[in-house]
Amino acid sequence: MTDNVKDTLEYADIAVGFQFPGPTVPVTREMIAEFAAASFDHNPLHWDNDFMEKTHFAGGKQFDDVIGHGLMTYSLMTRAMTDWLWPDLGEHRRLETRFRKPVYPGDEITIQGEVVDKRETAKGKWLVCNITVKNQRGETVATGDGLAEVFA
Amino acid sequence: MDEFNTDEFETDFWKDAEDRSGWDDLEPGKILESRPVTITLEMIQRYARSIGDLNPLYFDEEYARKSRYGGLISPPSIHALFLFACTGHDHFMRTPGTVNMGQNWFLQRPIRPGDTIALEARCLDKVIRKGNIFAIHDNVFRNQDGDVVCSGRGWTMRPY
Structure with missing residues (x-):
């Protein structure tokens, strides 16, 4: 019986609707500051409380606090792909995101992935994925279209 | 060619802000x-630690050597790091209040x-939508062999 049990996933095993979890991350001011230092993006949006209190953005919009980098959220979304695909299943090839709501210090964001389409091309096997990021209130803060190239 | 020095990177994005192009001048x-x-x-x-990503492909030389x-x-x-490290202090992406609305990258090589x-970087397009001003960023990243490692676009809301 165990002869038929595969211990690793292959392209044929993965159906549309397959879910893969990404990380759940408590976002802190310190994490945002460290991402700023690591990515060299020191925009005051991410550290300057005074600037955020005083600034009226488009349409008079104001933010409640400093906000996390869109690219920090992007980076966490790629983890949903790499944590699942690496080291053997395949490669993270593409991610297209929309940042829909700000991520604030104190938020806890949860990332979830789902395979929404499969496609074989002349030279490759591909999975099209939706990646969704929600905060602790269940609000969708970012969405993304991921593309995985599967080798197995 | 100047060596990139992490410690000398100008972290005050207010400094010389007036040298950067506003939306009209892009x-x-x-x-x-x-x-x-x-x-x-x-x-x-x-960078990996800052996003809590301790994948052994970034940290464990022996594991990575045996991987594909x-x-x-x-x-x-x-x-994300190269968007800032490769560009000058006068690049419009540093303008205080620049809000990232979305990003897409296609990856060819690690x-x-x-x-x-x-980095070959440019503003590709300028958009006004619902009263807000936006720029479309177009970026191509190449390695020392001239191979494209990644290409894609970003979309930012501009403060001015």
Whole structure:
């Protein structure tokens, strides 16, 4: 019986609707500051409380606090792909995101992935994925279209 | 070519803010000045730790050597770092209040420690929608062999 049990996933095993979890991350001011230092993006949006209190953005919009980098959220979304695909299943090839709501210090964001389409091309096997990021209130803060190239 | 020095990177984005193009002065399609940057293992690992990503492909040399990569690599989102490291202090992406609305990157090759990455960066398009002003960023990243490692676009709301 165990002869038929595969211990690793292959392209044929993965159906549309397959879910893969990404990380759940408590976002802190310190994490945002460290991402700023690591990515060299020191925009005051991410550290300057005074600037955020005083600034009226488009349409008079104001933010409640400093906000996390869109690219920090992007980076966490790629983890949903790499944590699942690496080291053997395949490669993270593409991610297209929309940042829909700000991520604030104190938020806890949860990332979830789902395979929404499969496609074989002349030279490759591909999975099209939706990646969704929600905060602790269940609000969708970012969405993304991921593309995985599967080798197995 | 100037060596990129992490410690000398200007972190005050207010400084010389007036030297940066506002939305009116952005020239869609014009390639902006940038410089190649050599990435160190230290920069890669700091970036990975900052997003809590301790994948052994970034940290465990022996594990990475035996993997299909044959050595340590970077997280696939590392290009965020080059957007700022490769561009000058006068680049409009540093303008205080620039809000990232979305990003897409297609990845062809992993970036490895010691790689020297050159960025071809430009504003590709300018948009007004619902009373807000936006820029479309177009970025192509190449390694020291001239191979494209990654390409894609970003979309920012401009404060002015």
